[in-house]
Amino acid sequence: MTPTTAVDARGLVKSFGEFRAVDGIDLEVRQGEIFGVLGPNGAGKTTMLRMLATLLPIDEGRASLFGVDVAREPHRIRQLLGVTGQYASVDEDLTATENLWLFGRLQGLRSADARSTAKRLLVQFGLEEAAEKPIAQFSGGMRRRLDLAASLITRPPLIFLDEPTTGLDPRTRGQMWDTIRGLVADGCTVLLTTQYLDEADQLADRVSVIDRGRKVAEGTPDELKSSVGNSTLQLQLGDGADHDLARLVVRRVVGGEPVLTPESGRMNVPLDAADVAGDALIALREAGIPVTSVSVSKPTLDEVFLAITGHDAGRPEQPDDVVDDQALLEVA
Amino acid sequence: MSTITFDPSLPTGAASPPLVDPAAAVARARPRISVAETVGQTLSMAWRALKKMRRNPEQFFDVTLQPLLFTAMFAYVFGGAISGNVKSYLPLMIPGIVAQTVLTTCMSTGVQLREDMEKGVFDRFKALPIARVAPLAGPMVADLVRYLIAASLTFVMGMIIGYRPGGGVFGVLAAIVLAVFTGWAIAWIFTWIGTIARSAKSVQGFSMMILFPLTFLSNAFVPVRTLPGPLATFVNINPVSHLVSATRDLANHGAITGQVGVTLLAGLVVIAIFAPLSVRSYKRHL
Numbered sequence: 001m002t003p004t005t006a007v008d009a010r011g012l013v014k015s016f017g018e019f020r021a022v023d024g025i026d027l028e029v030r031q032g033e034i035f036g037v038l039g040p041n042g043a044g045k046t047t048m049l050r051m052l053a054t055l056l057p058i059d060e061g062r063a064s065l066f067g068v069d070v071a072r073e074p075h076r077i078r079q080l081l082g083v084t085g086q087y088a089s090v091d092e093d094l095t096a097t098e099n100l101w102l103f104g105r106l107q108g109l110r111s112a113d114a115r116s117t118a119k120r121l122l123v124q125f126g127l128e129e130a131a132e133k134p135i136a137q138f139s140g141g142m143r144r145r146l147d148l149a150a151s152l153i154t155r156p157p158l159i160f161l162d163e164p165t166t167g168l169d170p171r172t173r174g175q176m177w178d179t180i181r182g183l184v185a186d187g188c189t190v191l192l193t194t195q196y197l198d199e200a201d202q203l204a205d206r207v208s209v210i211d212r213g214r215k216v217a218e219g220t221p222d223e224l225k226s227s228v229g230n231s232t233l234q235l236q237l238g239d240g241a242d243h244d245l246a247r248l249v250v251r252r253v254v255g256g257e258p259v260l261t262p263e264s265g266r267m268n269v270p271l272d273a274a275d276v277a278g279d280a281l282i283a284l285r286e287a288g289i290p291v292t293s294v295s296v297s298k299p300t301l302d303e304v305f306l307a308i309t310g311h312d313a314g315r316p317e318q319p320d321d322v323v324d325d326q327a328l329l330e331v332a
Numbered sequence: 333m334s335t336i337t338f339d340p341s342l343p344t345g346a347a348s349p350p351l352v353d354p355a356a357a358v359a360r361a362r363p364r365i366s367v368a369e370t371v372g373q374t375l376s377m378a379w380r381a382l383k384k385m386r387r388n389p390e391q392f393f394d395v396t397l398q399p400l401l402f403t404a405m406f407a408y409v410f411g412g413a414i415s416g417n418v419k420s421y422l423p424l425m426i427p428g429i430v431a432q433t434v435l436t437t438c439m440s441t442g443v444q445l446r447e448d449m450e451k452g453v454f455d456r457f458k459a460l461p462i463a464r465v466a467p468l469a470g471p472m473v474a475d476l477v478r479y480l481i482a483a484s485l486t487f488v489m490g491m492i493i494g495y496r497p498g499g500g501v502f503g504v505l506a507a508i509v510l511a512v513f514t515g516w517a518i519a520w521i522f523t524w525i526g527t528i529a530r531s532a533k534s535v536q537g538f539s540m541m542i543l544f545p546l547t548f549l550s551n552a553f554v555p556v557r558t559l560p561g562p563l564a565t566f567v568n569i570n571p572v573s574h575l576v577s578a579t580r581d582l583a584n585h586g587a588i589t590g591q592v593g594v595t596l597l598a599g600l601v602v603i604a605i606f607a608p609l610s611v612r613s614y615k616r617h618l
Contacts, residue, residue, distance in 0.1 A: 006354070031354060053459055066358045078461035079361040080354075089456035093384045105376040106462050108369065150456065157354035187352035 006031045006158055006189040007052065011061035014047050014213075021047040023213035024061070029191055031066075031157075034184055036204030036221075037193040040305070044213040045193040046086065049160050052191075053083045065158055082151030082159045086166065088143035089150075090135055096122060096146050097131045104153050114153075121149040125179070141172035148179065159183055161192040165199060177202055197304055201225065209308060217308050228299040228307045229256055229270025233277045237265045238290025246289045253283045259306055268303055271296070361461075370463040377470020385474065394440060395478045399433045399485040406553065407493055414554060422495035426486060427507065427579035428552030431572055433482040434515035435547055439539040441475050442522030446532040449614075465611050468527075472519055479515040483508045487583070499586035507582040510595060514575050517599030520606035527613040552576045571598045 007029035014022040022044040029035040037045050050056040052063055054074040063070040070077050090099045097118050104114030122128045125145040130138065138146065144164065151159060164180065165173040180203055183190055194200055200207045201221040209217040209224065217224060233254075237246055243260065246267065250258045256270040271277060277296045284291055365373075385391050406425055411418035445468065448454065457467045487497070487504055497504050522539055529535045549563065550572040556564050567573055578591040 055455070055458055066354055068358060068361065073363055075365060075461055076358075076361040076363055078459060080357055081459070083456070083459040085452070085455050087452045087455075089452040089454075089459075091380065091453040092451065093387055094380065098383065102376060102380055103456070103460065105379075106373050106457075106460055106466070108372075155352050155357075157352050157357045187354070189354070 004031045005029070005067075006033075007035070007063070007065055007191060008067075009048075009052065009061065009063035012048060012051060012058060012063060013060035014044075014051055014056060015059055020213050022051065025210065025213070025215050027052075027063075027208065027215075029189060031189050032184060032187065033205040034180065034190045034192065034203050036200035036207040037191070037210055038195070038197065038200050038207050038224075038304075039193070039210035040195060043210045045210055046162055047213075048210070049083075049162055049191070049193060053081055053160055054078060055083075079154070080156055080158055082154075082156040084144075084148050084151045084159070084161050084164065086162045088135075088147040090143065090146055092135050095132050095134055096127055096138075099135065099146065100150060100153065103150050107154050109153070117153055121152060125149045141168050141175075144168065144172075144176065145179070148176075152183075155186075157188060159188050159190045161190060163193055163195065166195065173199075197221075197225070197300060198298075209304065211305065211309050224304060225299060227270075228303050229272055230299070231271050231274045231277075232297055232299050232303050233269040233271055233280060234293075234295045234297065235267045235269065235280075235284075235291055236293040237267060238292045241265065241289045241291075243267075245287060246284065249283050249287045249289065250280050253280045259303075261306065268306065270299070270303075270307070365461075365463045370466060373462045373466035374469045374473060377466050378473035379470075381471040381474030382477070385477070391440075391444075392478070392481070395433070395437055395482040396485060398436060399429065399482055400489050402433065403429050403486055403489040404493060407490075410553060419494045422490055422493070423498070423580070423584045424555070425553060426490040426495050426497075427576050427583055428550075429490075430483050430486045430507065430511050430579055431514075431550075431552055431575045432547045433486055434479050434511050435518060435543055435572065437475070437478050437482050438515055438519040438522050439536070439543055440478075441472060441519040442524075442526035442529075442539055443532050443535045445471060445523055445526035446529055446535045449526070450532075464615055465607070468523055468610055468614055469607075472516060472523065475519060476512060476516060479512040480508070483511040483515075497583045499583045503582045503584070503586035506586075506588070507579045510578055510582060510592060511575070514595055514599050517602045520603055520610060524606045524610040524613065527610050546570060546572050550576060571595070574598060 005028060007027055009025065009027040012022050012025045012027070013020065025044070025048055027048075037048070039045050047056065051058050052065070052070060054070060054077050058071050065077055065080055068076050068080065091102070094102065097115075100118035100121055101111075101114045104117050105111065109117060119128075119131075122131050125148070127142060127146060127149070130142060135143065135146070148161070148164070161180065165176050168176060177199075180190055180192070192203065204221060207219065207221055207224055208215050217227070235246075237243065243265070247258050247260070250267070250269055254269055254271055254276050256272070258267050258269045260267055269280060274296050277294070281291065281294065403426070406429060407418050407422060410425070411421035415421035415424060448471070454467065487495075487508065491497075499507070521542075522535070525538055526535050529538060550567055550570045552572065556567050556573075559567060574591055574595045578589065578595040581587045581589040581591055
């Protein structure tokens with residue numbers, strides 16, 4: 001661990017009974033970066049974050065934040081960390097000002113300082129007009145903003161954001177992204193989890209892909225995306241098409257490796273540029289392979305997943321062979 | 333909400349310049365919480381609980397209606413049968429009602445804590461560098477107000493229907509203080525139940541099962557000499573009986589007797605056992 005490491009975790013494990021929610025994850029987050037943890041629901045992202053935030057005991061492995069051991073010095077860790085969870089953790093019965101004042105007081109600010117900090121944060125997060133309103137009247141985006149504001153009262157050097165934009169509309173989402181970039185500009189380090197590849201792409205300097213409690217890939221968003229191309233050609237091959245031949249033909253034209261999805265006859269082809277799709281289609285027609293539908297899209301998390309893990313992001317708990325068996329049964 | 337504007341171009345450090353310095357933050361981070369900090373955090377949590385009480389006045393129904401209703405009801409229903417007439421039953425009964433209402437109030441401490449713990453804000457309390465006991469003890473400090481209301485109203489209602497406490501002002505005030513303290517101490521049992529139960533409903537059910545036998549199998553409403561042997565033995569060791577006897581000694585005679593000492597001691601023992609248990613099980617809830 002170097003002095004510029006904000007998060008250093010080795011072999012983290014968390015089991016719930018037989019189920020290993022986090023199954024030996026290493027994580028290294030450098031100071032001043034936005035680090036994204038990407039994965040589908042149930043991959044273990046939140047569990048990992050909660051372990052690092054002293055909210056869950058670490059079963060195996062060790063972790064330190066800025067060189068402070070998480071398991072041995074939880075109280076110091078809590079002073080270095082601002083945590084914003086998936087669900088707004090503010091008090092519904094208090095106003096926005098009262099919430100921030102309370103959290104300030106709890107962390108040792110004098111009453112007047114707590115009040116001025118609350119005011120400053122409410123202005124900064126565009127909530128000053130709602131300052132005296134009960135939280136029950138807040139929209140989802142306002143709650144998230146207040147929640148994030150509450151994490152910043154003592155200016156902690158490290159911020160954990162658990163799916164900060166899940167459920168937000170596109171405009172509010174963009175505002176949240178700007179806010180997160182602002183935190184880093186101030187000198188904070190941000191560790192965030194997300195289900196969206198584009199969010200990781202927009203924000204994160206580096207990304208870890210987590211699946212079934214394990215890290216399956218790590219790198220910059222560009223490196224990650226290059227594994228699936230800049231866009232994806234999705235083909236539905238017609239009845240009687242020779243899948244192996246189709247794969248060969250497409251590979252020769254586009255260069256990348258096509259991925260056959262579990263549903264038979266569907267093929268995802270990573271493309272460096274969208275216009276290569278035309279060449280692939282022409283080549284397929286010349287080879288006499290029928291194609292029933294075609295679409296070209298930006299790579300989604302699903303495709304990154306498929307490319308990296310070979311199974312669908314939507315059903316992380318179901319092994320592929322089970323899916324195939326079920327499909328066979330349905331056909332029979 | 334369209335009137336609310338949001339200016340993302342505003343750098344987050346604009347209002348106050350110092351940028352975030354990780355090394356300084358690490359150096360500043362203290363390994364332990366001091367007693368003074370714990371007390372301050374508990375009081376902040378009590379402030380929160382009081383705010384919530386003021387915004388949900390229906391929370392005061394039990395501590396206002398129950399003393400008024402139960403005092404009148406028990407006096408007129410049992411008075412003639414047990415003591416010959418209402419007036420002579422009051423010195424026996426009023427301290428019993430005081431103990432009963434304070435204990436019932438304790439129960440809602442556990443139920444409300446359980447409800448509170450399911451809310452998102454408790455996630456933040458756990459992540460903050462604060463004493464683990466503060467989110468539990470804070471609401472309990474605020475609940476002192478409720479015990480005070482319950483105990484005082486019972487005495488007031490008693491006096492309205494003819495109770496004349498022989499202990500005078502001092503005796504009654506001392507009785508109220510003792511009842512409030514005992515209530516607070518016993519509330520730790522229900523706080524513990526609140527931290528181990530699965531839902532607020534189960535806290536309620538479980539608490540009722542403890543409370544009813546404890547209050548009715550005591551000397552709160554009937555003289556012990558009228559009870560059969562084994563029951564009398566239980567009644568005599570029941571801590572509620574000691575609270576009732578101590579309250580009677582104080583309110584009716586202005587006397588600080590051994591019962592007062594036993595009650596105080598029992599309260600302290602309950603706190604010593606159940607406060608650490610509660611904190612431990614609250615931590616495990618993480």
